[in-house]
Amino acid sequence: MKARVTVTLKTGILDPQGKAIEGALKSLGVAGIASVRQGKVFDIELAGADPAQAEAALKDAADKLLANTVIENYNIEVRS
C-alpha cells in the first residue's frame, strides 16, 4: 500500500527558506509570485494491506519522527 505524508509549517510560523525562494524567484524574473512556504513530503510504502492499520502506523511515524508537531502540521493520504 502507498501513502503520502505532507508536512507543512503552521500558520504564523516564520519560514525563512520560503522567503529566500520568493526572493530568488523575483530575481530570476518569475512574475506573479506573492508568497512561498516550503514543506516536506514523504512517499511511504507500507507492508500490510489494511488501510486503518496503515493510517495508525503513519500517524505514529509522523508524531515520532516526520513532523515537529510544535511548529508543523501533517496530513496523511493513504492510496490503496
Place this chain on the structure above:
Amino acid sequence: MKARVTVTLKTGILDPQGKAIEGALKSLGVAGIASVRQGKVFDIELAGADPAQAEAALKDAADKLLANTVIENYNIEVRS
C-alpha cells in the same frame, strides 16, 4: 490564487535521506513501513487571477529553481 508544487525524486534515483528515515522509523519501533522517499512541497500564493497564467509562472519557477529536472519530477496543482 493558491497553488502547490510537489517535487519528488525520479524513480531509480537513490534517496539516502529516505533510507535514513526508514532506518530511524524501524529503530523507533514503527511497524509496517517498507520504504520511504522524501520530497519537497511548495505552497505558493500567486498575485493574478488567471489559472493558465499562474500555471505558466509555476512551470517557469519549477524549471528554473524549485526542481532539478535531471533527477526530480514536479507536479503543479492550482487551487482557485
